[in-house]
Amino acid sequence: SAVISQKPSRDICQRGTSLTIQCQVDSQVTMMFWYRQQPGQSLTLIATANQGSEATYESGFVIDKFPISRPNLTFSTLTVSNMSPEDSSIYLCSGTPGTGELFFGEGSRLTVL
Amino acid sequence: SQQGEEDPQALSIQEGENATMNCSYKTSINNLQWYRQNSGRGLVHLILIRSNEREKHSGRLRVTLDTSKKSSSLLITASRAADTASYFCATDAGGFQKLVFGTGTRLLVSP
Numbered sequence: 001s002a003v004i005s006q007k008p009s010r011d012i013c014q015r016g017t018s019l020t021i022q023c024q025v026d027s028q029v030t031m032m033f034w035y036r037q038q039p040g041q042s043l044t045l046i047a048t049a050n051q052g053s054e055a056t057y058e059s060g061f062v063i064d065k066f067p068i069s070r071p072n073l074t075f076s077t078l079t080v081s082n083m084s085p086e087d088s089s090i091y092l093c094s095g096t097p098g099t100g101e102l103f104f105g106e107g108s109r110l111t112v113l
Numbered sequence: 114s115q116q117g118e119e120d121p122q123a124l125s126i127q128e129g130e131n132a133t134m135n136c137s138y139k140t141s142i143n144n145l146q147w148y149r150q151n152s153g154r155g156l157v158h159l160i161l162i163r164s165n166e167r168e169k170h171s172g173r174l175r176v177t178l179d180t181s182k183k184s185s186s187l188l189i190t191a192s193r194a195a196d197t198a199s200y201f202c203a204t205d206a207g208g209f210q211k212l213v214f215g216t217g218t219r220l221l222v223s224p
Contacts, residue, residue, distance in 0.1 A: 004155075031210050042201060043156075043214040090153055096210050100144055102203075104155035 002027050006093050006105030013112050018081045021108045023093030025074040030098040032070060034078045037090040037107070046091075049076040083112045117202045117215025125221045132189040134218040136202030137182075143205050145178055146212065147187050150199045159187075159200075192222045 003026040013019050023032070032049040047055040047068055055068035070076040080087055093105040120135045138145070144163045148156040162169045162178045162185070169176045175188040189196055199219050203212040 001158075006155075033211065035214075037153075042216050045211060045213070048211065092155060094156075098210070100205070100210070101146060101158040101161055102148075102156070102212060103158065106155040107153070109153065 002029055002095055002097060002103040004093055004095055004103055004105040006108055008108055009106060010109040011111070013083050013110060015084055015112060017083055018079055019083065019110060020077050020079045021091055021093070023076045023078070023105055025095050025103075027097070028073045029095035029103075032076050032093065032095045033102070034066070034068060034076070035092040035094060037092060039088070043092065046078070049078075080110065083110070085112045088112045117204060117213070119200075119202060119215045119218045121218060122216070123219045123221070125223070126192060128192060128194055128222055128224050130192055130222075132192050132196070132220055132222070134187045134200050134220070136185045136187070136215050138185075138202070138204050138206065138215070139183065140204075140206045142180075145176075145185050146203045147174075147176060147185075148201045148203060148214075150201065150217075152198070156201065189220075192220075194222050194224050196220060197222045 005024045034046040035043040037043050045058050046061045047057040049068050049070040051070050067079045088111050090107040090109050092107045094102040117136045117138045146161045147159040150156045160171045162176050173190045178185045199217045201217045202215040206213045
């Protein structure tokens with residue numbers, strides 16, 4: 001199974017600032033995804049991180065707000081831009097080796113004041 | 114939008130008892146999975162059941178799938194306090210390898 005490391009694990013941010021979350025996988029995965037989990041809610045898919053090209057965003061999410069990079073097979077970043085309190089959530093990186101199941105990082109808990 | 118609705122939203126039991134959680138979904142699937150999340154941390158994959166399977170076991174876990182009813186259940190037998198977590202079903206209704214998660218069941222197992 002893949003081990004996925006995410007950082008930061010938590011942060012408190014000021015309104016209007018941006019924060020970049022890093023995700024490192026210890027083995028090659030075919031696909032990587034970013035999810036958001038708002039307080040007390042389930043997971044919502046933000047986007048699929050594509051290696052060497054622009055991410056594929058789900059409805060309701062846009063590149064200007066959530067720019068994503070994936071320069072190689074094992075590393076991806078998600079930036080939450082121009083944050084507002086509504087962006088306070090847990091952001092989760094995940095990857096799959098192509099077998100169907102997802103492996104998740106421990107999540108990055110963001111609080112925006 | 115959520116594909117799966119889980120029932121109950123919360124479940125509180127004593128150690129040693131069995132816990133049953135149900136998941137209903139809306140569209141055709143290739144597989145359904147169950148995940149556990151401890152206290153707002155990362156999710157851990159528990160079990161995957163394919164659409165042509167009706168039942169699957171893994172340790173103290175038993176998962177059933179009824180594609181005619183578009184529903185699945187997760188049974189945890191002989192529960193332990195360490196089973197306290199949120200449990201989510203997820204389907205591949207989002208497309209290839211893209212999972213759509215249900216609303217989740219919060220399980221509390223008291224010693």
